[in-house]
Amino acid sequence: MNxxxxxxxxxxxxxxxxxxxxxGIPSDLARLIYLASTRDYNSxxxxxxxxxxxxxxxxARDALQTxxxxxxxxxxxxxxxxxxxxxxxxxxxxxxxxxxxxxxxQELEPYRVAVPMEVDPTIVRxxxxxxxxxxxxxxxxxxxxxxxxSSASPLPSLGR
Amino acid sequence: MTEILVFIGIPILVLVLLSLLGATxxxxxxxxxxxxxxxxxxxxxxxxxxxxxxxxxxxxxxxxVERQGSDRLRQIYRAERTRVxxxxxxxxxxxxxxxxxxxxMASRGSANLQVGRELGxxxxxxxxxxxxxMLIVLIRLFGPxxxxxxxxxxxxxxxxxxxxxVDSAPANRIAAAGTPGGA
Numbered sequence: 001m002n003x004x005x006x007x008x009x010x011x012x013x014x015x016x017x018x019x020x021x022x023x024g025i026p027s028d029l030a031r032l033i034y035l036a037s038t039r040d041y042n043s044x045x046x047x048x049x050x051x052x053x054x055x056x057x058x059x060a061r062d063a064l065q066t067x068x069x070x071x072x073x074x075x076x077x078x079x080x081x082x083x084x085x086x087x088x089x090x091x092x093x094x095x096x097x098x099x100x101x102x103x104x105x106q107e108l109e110p111y112r113v114a115v116p117m118e119v120d121p122t123i124v125r126x127x128x129x130x131x132x133x134x135x136x137x138x139x140x141x142x143x144x145x146x147x148x149x150s151s152a153s154p155l156p157s158l159g160r
Numbered sequence: 161m162t163e164i165l166v167f168i169g170i171p172i173l174v175l176v177l178l179s180l181l182g183a184t185x186x187x188x189x190x191x192x193x194x195x196x197x198x199x200x201x202x203x204x205x206x207x208x209x210x211x212x213x214x215x216x217x218x219x220x221x222x223x224x225v226e227r228q229g230s231d232r233l234r235q236i237y238r239a240e241r242t243r244v245x246x247x248x249x250x251x252x253x254x255x256x257x258x259x260x261x262x263x264x265m266a267s268r269g270s271a272n273l274q275v276g277r278e279l280g281x282x283x284x285x286x287x288x289x290x291x292x293x294m295l296i297v298l299i300r301l302f303g304p305x306x307x308x309x310x311x312x313x314x315x316x317x318x319x320x321x322x323x324x325x326v327d328s329a330p331a332n333r334i335a336a337a338g339t340p341g342g343a
Contacts, residue, residue, distance in 0.1 A: 077211040080221040080237075122248045123212045129240040133225075133233075140230050 013055040013063035017048070022067065027089040028075055035068040036114040044117055068116045076127040083134040091138070098142065106135050213315055216245050217308040238303055245304035246296060249314070253292040256318045260285055263325055281324055288317040 025031045039046050046064035055063070078086065091098050105111065111131050115124050215221070225237040263281070267273055291314040298307055 073211065077215060079215075079218070079224065081224045120212065122216075122244070122251060125244050125247055126212055126215055129244050133221075133237060133240055136233055136236050137225075137228060140228060140233055 009056060009059045010062050010066075013051060013059040014066060016054060017051055017060075017063050017067055020050070021048070026093050027086055028071055029086045029090045030093060032068070032071045032075060032114050033111070035064060035071060036116075038064050039068070041113075065116070069119060072114075072116050072119060072127065073123070076123045076130070078130070080130055080133055080137070083130045084137045087131070087134045087138060098138075102135055102139055102142070106132075106139075210315075212248065213311050214308075216241065216248060217304045217311045219305040219308070222303070222305040241304050242299055245299045245307075245311075249292050249295045249299070249311075252314065252318055253289070256285075256288060256321055259322065259325065277324075281321065284317055284321050284324070288314065288321065291317060 022031050022034075025034055035046075038048050046061045046068070048060055048064055051060035051063065054060075075083070075086070091101050094101060109128075112128065115127065221241070222237065225233055260281075267278065291310060295307060295310055295314060298310070304311070
């Protein structure tokens with residue numbers, strides 16, 4: 001139960017968001033990225049057209065923010081193995097070429113913008129670190145599958 | 161070998177003694193609203209912190225990495241986790257340090273300062289600093305995955321310091337307002 005359980009309007013908007021939108025997204029990582037995309041880069045305010053029509057704008061905004069934070073904490077609490085599975089599913093569903101996606105994620109680190117505001121900085125670091133590790137595990141598995149040693153690729157920059 | 165035993169054994173012995181003292185020390189209510197405010201603002205919720213600590217210091221992820229059979233992965237994992245663990249220890253230490261400084265400042269103006277309580281708090285603080293110091297050295301030496309218990313203890317001590325400061329605020333307000341039968 002999320003923090004708005006006691007408030008009818010917010011809870012209703014939250015449930016609506018889960019039922020109509022997030023349930024159709026196949027993985028938590030994809031849900032996180034989707035929710036981050038509903039946030040304005042400049043103001044940090046959330047906006048969802050359909051949700052704002054069915055609920056008060058403030059409730060819709062708070063529901064998006066809460067869902068974003070809930071999913072972020074859920075992902076951050078995952079074991080590395082679960083995170084690898086999440087990332088694998090995300091890659092599969094994205095229909096992008098695995099090698100290209102892994103390379104882009106390692107180079108550009110687009111998952112950084114998926115972090116919600118006002119969350120514990122240690123948890124943010126753990127989440128980012130787990131994503132980097134999960135990317136390395138997937139890359140290692142691919143290289144193994146192709147019969148190449150994982151030492152064939154250089155060590156990532158760990159200072160970022 | 162003897163040096164390592166002495167190096168690890170002495171701090172552990174001090175910790176045990178401090179824990180025993182801390183457990184029996186009578187920390188009573190006193191102090192400031194400012195310290196309470198400071199603690200509430202700086203400390204993340206229990207749930208978030210507990211999740212974080214479990215994951216950072218969990219041996220489960222290390223076992224998973226071991227199963228992948230890659231030295232390179234092992235190396236990256238160790239570097240990543242060490243960095244996150246050190247960040248947590250330093251950040252927690254800094255936050256509690258700030259809370260203690262705020263408390264000291266607020267206590268100077270307190271009319272009903274209790275020496276016993278303040279000494280108890282100082283002991284907890286000493287214990288916490290010792291654990292943080294040990295954690296930093298041991299994380300660097302062995303990695304965070306073997307230190308779950310010590311990290312949990314650091315978390316508990318930091319929470320107990322915060323609890324004392326938070327619990328003490330109402331007493332201070334009551335004292336300031338003048339309770340029935342009070343001063």
